């Protein structure tokens with residue numbers, strides 16, 4: 131069979147050709163390929179980028195029904211990832227979750243959702259009028275984090291309720307831990323249902339044997355990759371992969387058309403074409419370098435007194451964790467008398483190292499294909515300073531145990547569409563939430579649309595606020611947070 135040439139970049143080449151034609155632009159965008167750009171922006175970005183900031187001009191292809199160079203670029207991505215079809219996304223994996231879930235089930239139908247899902251999944255439930263049945267993830271005291279539900283929970287839920295239309299699994303998590311995805315996929319398929327795996331943090335997995343397996347390998351029907359998170363494509367660009375059979379590809383494309391901008395940025399699409407080619411031609415080498423950098427830094431930081439970096443062995447002691455992405459460095463800082471939020475601030479503001487996130491006891495560093503050893507040495511030095519100059523005696527704080535699932539009183543859609551009012555969090559007990567509240571990290575909603583607010587939920591949110599963690603969705607003053615409830 132003819133093997134496509136993965137070193138090609140058909141979309142980028144097509145744009146270069148278009149720009150070289152020097153057509154006078156009497157179309158959008160209004161800056162006319164840079165002519166009307168303010169000098170301030172030019173002085174920051176240079177002037178090479180603007181001619182390429184185009185959308186859907188002649189021959190550049192239409193994201194709604196890709197033909198020509200855009201179709202070629204998407205087909206190359208599908209070939210590389212070994213799937214039937216790949217969609218380029220310009221509104222991140224967020225729009226991928228939305229379109230995929232709207233395709234999987236109709237209004238009033240049930241889907242099984244692992245509760246460790248990103249907020250875009252909860253948003254899609256509300257948008258589509260879907261009825262969620264949640265699988266509660268385990269909480270691992272040792273790791274101080276919410277992990278995943280067990281495959282047996284999925285089996286039990288599917289056995290119990292034959293009206294479920296599809297399964298949404300989120301793996302890996304932010305920290306690079308993944309669960310027993312093969313088991314989840316196999317069980318779902320035994321019930322002849324489709325499964326969407328939100329693998330937003332695993333776009334690099336297929337390109338190196340030391341990385342965890344991708345859900346694509348096990349035949350997931352839909353797999354999402356935020357290529358902007360771990361590969362080199364621009365922020366907001368992602369891939370949605372489809373294995374044909376259980377999913378209506380036409381419907382999926384229709385939902386993407388409805389939800390995405392009708393003026394897709396050629397810059398985002400070019401960056402996807404380049405990221406795919408980069409992985410195809412240099413993925414193994416670049417990821418080997420990233421893994422080597424991460425391993426070096428892991429060992430070095432582990433040898434600093436008071437600091438501890440998670441290893442695969444430690445992660446696997448957790449019942450629901452099957453694998454760990456070695457490029458994610460989860461560093462426990464409580465041994466030097468700091469909590470994660472304090473360490474994060476010192477690292478960023480004083481030591482000029484910006485972690486991806488912090489939680490009660492940890493900070494998380496992403497090591498990606500952009501790394502080299504000299505940068506790792508700088509990071510090591512920063513952690514040495516953190517562990518000496520900033521060593522403290524802050525009382526250790528423990529990540530709170532997540533509350534039991536709150537009762538679902540209205541469907542997410544009913545709650546979203548109801549009229550609502552803002553009430554003080556402390557007086558919201560027993561009210562039905564008209565919104566999501568999401569403590570960061572782990573970025574998993576503790577309360578979602580239509581759920582009754584319990585005492586445990588309020589206490590959980592307060593524990594996050596008290597330690598200075600971010601809690602998305604609350605309004606009102608910091609000292610008097612408010613929440614929107616159905617009125």
Ligand SMILES: Cc1ncc(COP(=O)(O)O)c(C=O)c1O
Nearest residue numbers: 221222223224248328330356368
């Ligand atoms: C697990 C997961 N899924 C989906 C998303 C949404 O991805 P994007 O930022 O590409 O829209 C995120 C973002 O953090 C995520 O962590």
